Amino acid sequence: MDEISPTRWQWRVPASLPAAKLAGAVLLIALGLLFADGDAVRLALAVLAAAILAGWAVRDLIAPVRLAVDPAGLTVIHGFAGHRLLPWTTIEAITVDRRPRLGLTSEVLEIDTGESLHLFGRFELGTNPEEVAATLRAARRYP
Template sequence: MDALTWRVPGKVPAVKLAAATAILAAGLLFADGDVVRLVLAAAVAAALALWAARDLFVPVRLAADPEGVTVVAGLTGRRHLAWSEIERVRVDTRPRLGLRTETLEIDAGESLHLFNEYDLGVPPAEVAAALEPLREGGRL
């Protein structure tokens, strides 16, 4: 039986790579001979490029099946959590800067795994609704 998976949408790493390119170009354009400005722009661009590379190489952030969930751990690792290890799955909704943000929280006691819409490709509430029947012992 296949697992349900949620992944980073393709546009997210594309935007990060475009921003990295723009920052590097601005650094080259405005460095005006200042090595510190150039190094700072290059460091920020490299960090954004590495962040985008993670999205490209490890696009699936969350997978679920009747045995449990698999979450991203670290930069490229994965961690499987059995349903018995998971204490709570909930969606945290908060207003920020006039917008409403949702975060999916998977609480496994010793670890808390957080996912937003940019990690999952769909609103966290949809993912929580899809996880609930699996957690209760249902089938895909």
């Protein structure tokens, strides 16, 4: 969480995540070149997967802030790199969904406006979704 002022907070993608995605894209291209053995389809698939991963990393670099809160409401990421203000009056629920799977528990912050549902995981927020939900609920009570 990055505190901007006593009444404004924001959560962003950790700086190491886009770097890891870009490194993964380079690794995919290297593996594609190594194992293509003259097969253009294998190489094309590796390059395509690397391009998708690099595009995902570029999104993290262009719009690292995924969620912000201030007295007016919540600002969430919208589309590829845009942002959208959700006034407090439109927010119906702020919950954390926990799902156990393969011995691990994943947590997702859910912001429900009735018309749209905004989901944020740990890697988008840079912290535990439960802590973010508690901060959002407190900010909602005292705008």
